[in-house]
Amino acid sequence: MGWLIIATLVTGVSIAVIGLLGEPQTASKNRPFPSNEIDEALVRATPMATILPTPAPAEPYAGPSQAFRSRGGIVIARCEAGLVILRAWSPAPNFHIKSVDRGPGRRGRIEFESDRSEVNVEVLCSPSGLPVHKVTD
Structure with missing residues (x-):
């Protein structure tokens, strides 16, 4: 007792x-982003969207979040005062996160890894203040 x-x-x-x-x-x-927030961001984003140049804002601001899909997973990023911040990420099935550089900085980077391959996603801020990405398999 x-x-x-x-x-x-x-x-x-x-x-x-x-x-x-x-x-x-x-x-x-390095927690995965909740699936409902990923779904909301994906509804607002177009996969692999082309960002057309627009005039730069007069003042730095926190722009809208963009969701980017890759074979390795999903990344949600935003630009603030010209610096990129990776807000969330979620690996695709059979992938896990190898490393993350979430920012804020000139670039954000995440490496998704599976038993068979590696996918690198790099995100930068465009002159218009929106995040753009590059995927390397």
């Missing part, structure tokens, strides 16, 4: 400490 009380106290204290330390101790910064 005494061990049950001790186990309950240890569990309670552990949960309280984790709660005080916050999410960075228990969360993965």
Whole structure:
């Protein structure tokens, strides 16, 4: 009976400490994006869309997110003040994330990998402030 009380106290204290330390101790910064948000972004995006040049904005701003599909997975990116930020990604079936450089920076990059192949997606900000991508298989 005494061990049950001790186990309950240890569990309670552990949960309280984790709660005080916050999410960075228990969360993965490379988490896949929720599927409902990916679906919403894909509805707004056209696969492999051609971005036509438009005049640059007078001030830097946070532009709309764009979703890009590749054989390795989906990447959602946005440009802010001329810097690209990879907001989310989700590997295709049989692929996993090998590495991610999410930005903000001049470019964002993600490597999807499977047992048989590797797919690299690089995202840059166009002069119009929209993200554009290049896929290398």
